[in-house]
Amino acid sequence: MPTVPDVDPYFAQALRRLRLDRGLSLRGLARLAHRGKSHLHELETGQKQPGVEVAQHLDGVLGANGQLAALVTAAASVRDEADALELVRLVDASDVGIHMLDRVERAVDDLASGYATIPPTELLPQVRRWLARVGRLLEGRCTLEQHRRLLVAGGWLALLRATVHIDLRQPLAADRHLAAASQLADHAGHREIKAWCLETRAWDLLAGGDYRQALELSRQAQAVAPQDSSAFIQATAQEGRAWARMGNRRETRRSLDRVARLASPLRTPDRPEHHYRYDPGKALSYTATTLAWVGDAAAEEYAREVIADLDGAGRPRRSASARLDLGLALLAASKPDEAAAAAEAAIISGRVVASNWWRATEVVAGVERTGIGEANDLRDAYETFRPYR
Template sequence: MGQHVSVDPGFGAYLHSLRDERGWSLRRLGKRVNCSHGHLWDMEHGRKQPSLRVAALLDEALDAGGQLAAMVRAASPGDGGLVAAVSSIKSSSLEGALDLWALDLQRRDLHTATTFNAAVFLVPALRWLTAPATPTAAANGPRVVGMPDVEMVRQMLGVFRAVDNQYGGGAVRERLVSFLHHDVGGLLQGRYDSRTAPALLSVSAEATQMAGWATYDVGRHALAQRYMVQALELAGAAEDRPLGAEILAAMSHQAAYLRAGGEAVDLARAAARAAEDAGVGAIAAEAAVLEAQGHAVSGDGAATASALDRAERLFDRAERATDPQWLGYFDEAYLAAKFGQTFTALGRGDLALRFAHRSLEMDERYARGRAFNLSLVARAHLQAGEIEQAAAAGQLAVDAAEGIDSARSRDYLAEIADRLAPHAGLDSVATYRARAAQLTG
């Protein structure tokens, strides 16, 4: 008997966007997946539902990282393979994660031809916010998995996080993906009880989000987007609402960085709602400042000011004693940096300067963050018309960025160099631009 499926209403639009990005006709895609172009047209327009098998073939053909299959929900799991191993745990989330890690590890060029589209975040974000809670079941794979295994993953993530903060996403990305594929994937396909299951899924979501951050940091934005969506799926399977809120905030962060202001605002608001539901005030404050940044990218000064005021009030009254361990980065220096970035997005370097300088009062373990914040100081001075000060801060940013493998860090340095170009006759500017060129190529 055929498998009954429930298909996400955004499936057709997402399939069309993936096909359009590659410039493929329906006929060409149909040949790749052994499906008529008319049937594919019906799928894109919501007239026919794909099977899990067809969705998986489309994922493979379009390098979609398991996201199309994740949008096709099994109403009654079939037999065999991973679905049998994980029983009633949300199998599409696990399948999507395992596929993504394997494809990324095996194909170094995965998704390089795909462009980032902030709107792709919105469907999984809405689905995550509105999906009903369901108990997480045990799994019956061949390997026994317990809480010590979960703790091992947490300890390893601590190591990866420390290296990432000190040396950039490029220093950890490939090792982290290998860890996900070989180690975390093996645990997810193991045998564990209903107490271990949510903890394992939660730490897997955290690891997947970290891989998304590292991928974002090296400039592979479409692939980073796949990781963020997959992390959100796993957090949903774990019923980990605080982590889900944090992942939604990360999606907003990436959208704002890539100048998708409207989507950044929507995702920040989703993060705020999730944070409020979970009772984590610090994430609600982070969501508010990210909403402000989205408004600033869109040029809405009044909405920016309102969101910043809300962020400050939420931060002041947040109870931090019960924060999750992974939220340790969110402190006064981080908040000041986000305020500074928001004001520079509005072109108000004069307002950004005091926040940019305050952001330097930060934990020395965040070396990459210090490089970012020094670049922020330089950009603020530039917008304020203070060229010599901008060049001096830029020099410090170059010093801080040496030895850090981060495309974001290099992008900031290159932007400063471009904006200083009209003043290249000044010795300090010429020196900065020459040094920055050595790092940015």
């Protein structure tokens, strides 16, 4: 783009012409205009650009009927337009290919959907590669909109990577990537990613036994998340789990009722296995698990209903998870032999993945505490099919 000069040569020429037409020397004009001779010389030679008030004053002295002021105003308008065009050019300048952002965002959805089925040791390198690619793209030129989309994609990838690190029992890496995801969410103004970061930390603490802190983080996530978002529903469910772990039946039920109200109007998403899109079909499973944790006898009925629905729909991975829920419910109902059978069927199906393995751990530990003979076979299956050591 051509550079717009800081001074207008036409103004300089017009001022000199008007002065000479009036038969005035520079000294004479300076005396009439009450301006310094050197200053007028700089205006006539284009070394300085006058403001509108100076131009109007010289118009009056020279009887120029506003000619000089009009030139100054026009020059300012040209410069303003040029500045605006330059800003637009910079906003539109980009090294990001036209299809690259779409590829990045598709990869985010693919990886988030694969989380439930791809072993974490295989998923981690894929997430790492795409996160590195987003980092390289952010280092290049991109438009403001592209920049924000890259920040959002990077936030989701960092969050997913933290979740995988939690699965792999790598707490330091998990903490660092949760912090990175939260920072990217802040830069992008993306409240849902921010809320998922809090919910993920709550989930990790819940599995580790820090139920009070898990409860607090679940509530913080709800406060941050948009109320129509998947993160809001998941954080509400996580609150219910925390209450169940603490043995508070009243608050557990209240949380489950809220989840049911939030999930009831939802349709099944296009990709129900997507880790960050709430599938309303999961609500019944969460209810079964949460009630089992709090020792509610209704958990068994919920779990059997979930299994019947999933078996009929031909969804073996979810069916395996539901059988683990049934195992927890049967333990709560003092039926450890049936619990062992349900859990073993789930485990040997090969469909229990890292994201749900905590359920298998719960049932195995509960069955072993009863001392029944089936506990040994269940432990053998658990160790054989465990997705990580």
